[in-house]
Amino acid sequence: MQQDKHPDYHAVVFRDRAAGYAFLTRSTATSDQTIEWDDGRTYPVVDVEISSESHPFYTGKARTVDSEGRVAAFERRYGSGSEAGRPSEAG
Template sequence: MQQDKHPDYHSVVFRDRAAGYAFLTRSTATSDQTIEWDDGETYPVVDVEISSESHPFYTGKARTVDTEGRIARFERRFGGGTPT
């Protein structure tokens, strides 16, 4: 493996400001801001707009698409008969 070709992979805290949630993981992301974590260590912190704690898909607040209404509208517009 060639040296100096890969980015620095280190521990980083990602913080979701909207949900008030933060998690520690490993990443190549960098930041000038730091935070002291529960283990007493200081890690770079990256603020994100959305995470699994605030994303509508994961929180169960996702919009449902009315596919039945769309199909009925298509059939009314273009004739819903089966081809013969």
């Protein structure tokens, strides 16, 4: 590995302001703000808008798309595709 080519990889606290949730991890992100963590040490803190604590997908508040209803509406409007290839029974 070449020296002086890689960014500084250090401990950083990421804080989700919306959920009031913070976690300590390692990152190359930097910040001028600091926070005192549970272990008594001071770490740089990076504020994020959304995390797994506030994201609708992870919290279970996500809207689900009714794909079955969309298919049924399409078939009502345009007919089902399986009838298009059948020969007529009149005859």
